[in-house]
Amino acid sequence: MANDKRDSLHVETFRDHHVITQPNPLRKVLRRVSEKDLDDPVARAEKALASLSGEFKNWMLTEVDRLAAAQAALLKQGVNAASRDELFRAAHDIKGDAATFGYPSAAAVAESLCRIIEHAPDLAQVPSELIVHHINAIQAIVRNHTRLDTVTTASELSRQLRGVADEFLTRVNRDRPEHLEAVLAPSIAPGD
Amino acid sequence: MFRIDFNKLRFLVCDDNPHMRRILRTLLHSFGAREVYESEDGATALEMYSHYAPDIVITDWSMPIFDGLELTQMIRQPESKGNPFAPIIMLTGHSEKRRVTVARDAGVTEFLAKPISAKALYQRILNVIANPRPFIKTKTYFGPDRRRNTTATYIGPERRGNGESEVVSQPSLLEKARSSI
Numbered sequence: 081m082a083n084d085k086r087d088s089l090h091v092e093t094f095r096d097h098h099v100i101t102q103p104n105p106l107r108k109v110l111r112r113v114s115e116k117d118l119d120d121p122v123a124r125a126e127k128a129l130a131s132l133s134g135e136f137k138n139w140m141l142t143e144v145d146r147l148a149a150a151q152a153a154l155l156k157q158g159v160n161a162a163s164r165d166e167l168f169r170a171a172h173d174i175k176g177d178a179a180t181f182g183y184p185s186a187a188a189v190a191e192s193l194c195r196i197i198e199h200a201p202d203l204a205q206v207p208s209e210l211i212v213h214h215i216n217a218i219q220a221i222v223r224n225h226t227r228l229d230t231v232t233t234a235s236e237l238s239r240q241l242r243g244v245a246d247e248f249l250t251r252v253n254r255d256r257p258e259h260l261e262a263v264l265a266p267s268i269a270p271g272d
Numbered sequence: 273m274f275r276i277d278f279n280k281l282r283f284l285v286c287d288d289n290p291h292m293r294r295i296l297r298t299l300l301h302s303f304g305a306r307e308v309y310e311s312e313d314g315a316t317a318l319e320m321y322s323h324y325a326p327d328i329v330i331t332d333w334s335m336p337i338f339d340g341l342e343l344t345q346m347i348r349q350p351e352s353k354g355n356p357f358a359p360i361i362m363l364t365g366h367s368e369k370r371r372v373t374v375a376r377d378a379g380v381t382e383f384l385a386k387p388i389s390a391k392a393l394y395q396r397i398l399n400v401i402a403n404p405r406p407f408i409k410t411k412t413y414f415g416p417d418r419r420r421n422t423t424a425t426y427i428g429p430e431r432r433g434n435g436e437s438e439v440v441s442q443p444s445l446l447e448k449a450r451s452s453i
Contacts, residue, residue: 096410096411097408097409097410098408098409098410099406099407099408099417100406100407100408100409101406101407102357102407104401104404105327106281106327106328106359106400106401106404107401108280109276109277109278109280109281109327109401110274110275110276110277110401110402111274111275111276111277112273112274112275113273113274113275114273115273117273117275119275121275121276121278121302121303121304121394122390122391122394124302124303125298125299125302125303125390125393125394126389126390126391127302128298128299128301128302129295129298129299129302129390132294132295132298139291142291143291165336168334169288169334169336172334172365172366173289173292173365175365175386176289176292176364176365176386176387177289177291177292177365177386177387178387179386179387180295180386180387180388180389181291184387187387191365194365262368262370265368265369265370
């Protein structure tokens with residue numbers, strides 16, 4: 081039957097692999113429109129995102145509080161898997177969210193902190209000031225965000241902290257080639 | 273020019289961060305999607321995946337207990353009762369090359385590094401709908417073809433053996449999954 085053919089998977093079997101092709105089940109949601117079509121879903125979504133922007137500062141403050149709490153737990157409990165993971169997740173969320181919320185410098189500092197947590201051979205041996213300076217910088221960038229003169233300061237602060245962190249990570253990973261390669265590698269992940 | 277009828281699509285969004293879920297929900301609803309299911313961890317997402325049979329999954333990587341990578345690996349089980357072919361877009365703050373490779377090898381369809389933008393998300397969705405890749409099954413991998421392009425000038429070793437090929441038709445697992453709901 082025609083339907084059987086349309087709904088079936090085609091499996092090509094080779095010596096060490098199979099290639100499986102199925103009719104595209106999502107093709108039905110594609111609709112051809114005229115070049116003159118004025119509907120712009122991306123613009124509509126950007127507008128909706130902009131309408132949320134009034135909440136971004138509060139969201140960032142929540143994220144910053146979570147990071148501070150994770151740091152406090154780390155100090156209280158010492159470094160263990162749970163305290164390390166929570167600090168990493170709190171920093172990692174800021175790394176991912178902050179630029180969307182309009183705080184790119186906070187994202188850059190959070191990325192630097194994530195790299196320290198991920199690539200330091202022993203987090204307990206990382207100078208505590210290095211972690212504290214990162215967290216303080218993120219807090220300051222978020223809390224003073226509305227002041228125009230802080231934009232370049234925040235950018236310079238994030239750049240300098242990343243430099244210090246990279247220098248530290250390069251030194252402590254000199255005998256750990258896999259980590260050293262990751263520390264020195266540029267980011268290549270696809271974004272826009 | 274093509275447009276996507278988002279109102280015919282069912283999405284599953286998995287992210288432990290409520291702010292990011294709100295952003296994703298806002299973007300998808302603005303595109304026109306009506307059915308957007310949300311989960312804050314991989315285990316719940318897997319249950320929802322089986323229950324709702326979404327067309328597209330958008331997942332974060334780092335989540336407590338059961339992360340986005342494990343979710344992908346659980347979905348990409350060729351013998352599972354559900355649909356192992358659904359497009360999976362990994363939306364993550366991880367942006368290192370080796371992370372992209374790990375995600376690809378787990379069976380992720382598209383990788384999108386945060387910060388998120390409406391344009392980048394739309395393009396990834398359009399790509400998984402308009403340009404689906406065949407699936408490859410080997411002893412160690414089941415997922416979308418990791419070779420996006422063929423290069424005539426490639427001079428490295430050929431890792432896939434050829435030999436005889438046999439074409440076997442099977443009923444669509446997607447239809448099977450949908451009909452079992």
